[in-house]
Amino acid sequence: MTAADLTITQAAAGLASGEMTSTQLTEAVLDRAAMTEAVLHAYLTMDRDGAMAAAAESDRRHARKDPLGPLDGIPIALKDNMCTHGVETTASSKILAGYRPPYDATVVERLRSQGAVITGKTNLDEFAMGSSTENSAYGATSNPWDPDRVPGGSSGGSAAVVAAGSALGALGSDTGGSIRQPAALCGVVGMKPTYGLVSRFGLIAFASSLDQIGPFTRTVTDSALLLDAIAGFDPRDATSFRGEYPNFSDAIGRGVQGLRIGVVKEFSGEGFEPAVEAACSSMLDRLSATGADVVEVSVPTVDAALSAYYLIAPAECSANLARFDGIRYGLRVSGATTEEMMARSRAEGFGPEVTRRILLGTYALSAGYYDAFYGKALEVRALLQADFAAAYEKVDVLVSPTSPFTAFKMGDKSQDPLAMYLCDICTIPSNLAGHPGISIPIGLDESGLPIGFQVMAPALGEPVMYRVAAEVERLATFDARPELAGVTA
Ligand code: GLN
Numbered sequence: 134m135t136a137a138d139l140t141i142t143q144a145a146a147g148l149a150s151g152e153m154t155s156t157q158l159t160e161a162v163l164d165r166a167a168m169t170e171a172v173l174h175a176y177l178t179m180d181r182d183g184a185m186a187a188a189a190e191s192d193r194r195h196a197r198k199d200p201l202g203p204l205d206g207i208p209i210a211l212k213d214n215m216c217t218h219g220v221e222t223t224a225s226s227k228i229l230a231g232y233r234p235p236y237d238a239t240v241v242e243r244l245r246s247q248g249a250v251i252t253g254k255t256n257l258d259e260f261a262m263g264s265s266t267e268n269s270a271y272g273a274t275s276n277p278w279d280p281d282r283v284p285g286g287s288s289g290g291s292a293a294v295v296a297a298g299s300a301l302g303a304l305g306s307d308t309g310g311s312i313r314q315p316a317a318l319c320g321v322v323g324m325k326p327t328y329g330l331v332s333r334f335g336l337i338a339f340a341s342s343l344d345q346i347g348p349f350t351r352t353v354t355d356s357a358l359l360l361d362a363i364a365g366f367d368p369r370d371a372t373s374f375r376g377e378y379p380n381f382s383d384a385i386g387r388g389v390q391g392l393r394i395g396v397v398k399e400f401s402g403e404g405f406e407p408a409v410e411a412a413c414s415s416m417l418d419r420l421s422a423t424g425a426d427v428v429e430v431s432v433p434t435v436d437a438a439l440s441a442y443y444l445i446a447p448a449e450c451s452a453n454l455a456r457f458d459g460i461r462y463g464l465r466v467s468g469a470t471t472e473e474m475m476a477r478s479r480a481e482g483f484g485p486e487v488t489r490r491i492l493l494g495t496y497a498l499s500a501g502y503y504d505a506f507y508g509k510a511l512e513v514r515a516l517l518q519a520d521f522a523a524a525y526e527k528v529d530v531l532v533s534p535t536s537p538f539t540a541f542k543m544g545d546k547s548q549d550p551l552a553m554y555l556c557d558i559c560t561i562p563s564n565l566a567g568h569p570g571i572s573i574p575i576g577l578d579e580s581g582l583p584i585g586f587q588v589m590a591p592a593l594g595e596p597v598m599y600r601v602a603a604e605v606e607r608l609a610t611f612d613a614r615p616e617l618a619g620v621t622a
Pocket residue numbers: 261262263264286287306307308309310311312339446557
């Protein structure tokens with residue numbers, strides 16, 4: 134156990150009391166990363182100098198007893214699809230190799246202005262398309278619990294660094310499950326906020342109507358703390374929420390007495406591992422024993438959500454990725470004409486999954502198919518929203534497993550896109566509806582791999598979602614840590 138194993142809340146207390154400096158904390162985290170990275174490959178870029186300089190500045194503020202808030206001096210990692218001023222940002226794509234953004238994403242600006250120490254940029258599936266981080270153009274990331282297995286994705290690097298202690302927290306993005314699913318597979322807490330709560334300015338867009346940035350942490354309390362830090366209206370994001378932002382940390386610790394918890398009936402049975410179902414049902418028993426009213430709820434349209442998502446997300450991606458033309462960013466492969474140069478740059482710059490999505494999306498949006506595919510998918514999205522609204526008349530939150538299965542072996546699903554797409558069956562509906570969701574680790578399966586439990590809430594329902602999540606965490610008493618070849622605690 135070193136300072137790298139502290140939660141954000143513990144480390145913040147140590148920094149505030151003067152028991153520890155940010156320089157010491159940041160060194161412990163970078164030392165941990167130096168050991169774990171040989172196995173994990175969770176970081177694409179580490180900014181050691183930048184981190185140590187930020188830590189020294191934080192120490193000066195703490196010495197003056199004038200810190201910028203609870204995150205001042207805390208080492209945080211960023212998924213490499215968030216723009217960082219002057220620091221390479223690739224979205225794990227060859228097409229962006231060497232791209233150094235001239236500005237910080239709003240979330241990065243917010244973290245820096247609150248004194249957070251940015252450790253580096255984490256690996257992901259190329260442009261966040263995938264569920265295993267195997268689609269990175271720079272090599273896969275390993276799961277800290279078993280390096281032969283995937284960490285989930287697409288924010289697999291962010292999940293792995295938090296699980297391994299090579300950052301105390303991290304940011305990821307979630308378009309269909311990319312925060313919650315890797316959190317589940319790596320045994321950490323991962324949260325997707327209500328659409329619009331966290332600015333997308335400076336996030337390299339995948340599917341703009343679904344993308345949201347959110348926190349990875351070891352505890353629910355830390356999750357709320359990090360969300361408090363990054364949420365807020367941003368005039369540079371036209372979809373940014375303009376209303377009142379609650380304090381997310383306030384909701385924690387109130388228990389679940391009298392709350393109505395709806396178990397999504399459709400998320401069980403075929404395709405769900407028995408160990409995952411057993412862990413979730415034992416959690417439901419404990420929740421009802423502590424005073425929650427646990428009932429089964431049907432949300433029938435969730436069965437069609439995956440199909441709708443795999444039309445809407447590729448459609449939006451085909452439009453968003455049109456900007457990578459060999460002229461404005463990154464890779465350029467020469468050709469006899471401008472068109473040939475663009476075609477070659479795109480053919481060489483994009484990997485196979487990104488190419489598949491662009492083709493699917495272009496097809497779904499093409500004249501003659503638009504109504505049959507894209508239009509139908511939007512109808513399903515509207516039906517799903519209505520279904521959710523009906524369910525939330527009866528219950529305060531909905532719950533399910535986060536992922537139908539625990540971490541799978543590298544290579545197991547990478548040749549079968551449909552098998553890979555099923556990873557997100559339980560998480561995609563919240564993205565289509567724009568609702569928040571969180572994954573909390575609740576136990577290990579028979580192979581010692583983490584199991585995640587998902588709590589979903591209606592739009593802006595983060596306070597009740599965190600309230601239930603904190604109780605799930607308390608009841609789970611999950612304190613196992615990965616023994617990464619003897620290098621972690
Ligand atoms: N796995 C899903 C996909 O491949 C979700 C990805 C994400 O949330 N970014 O699209």
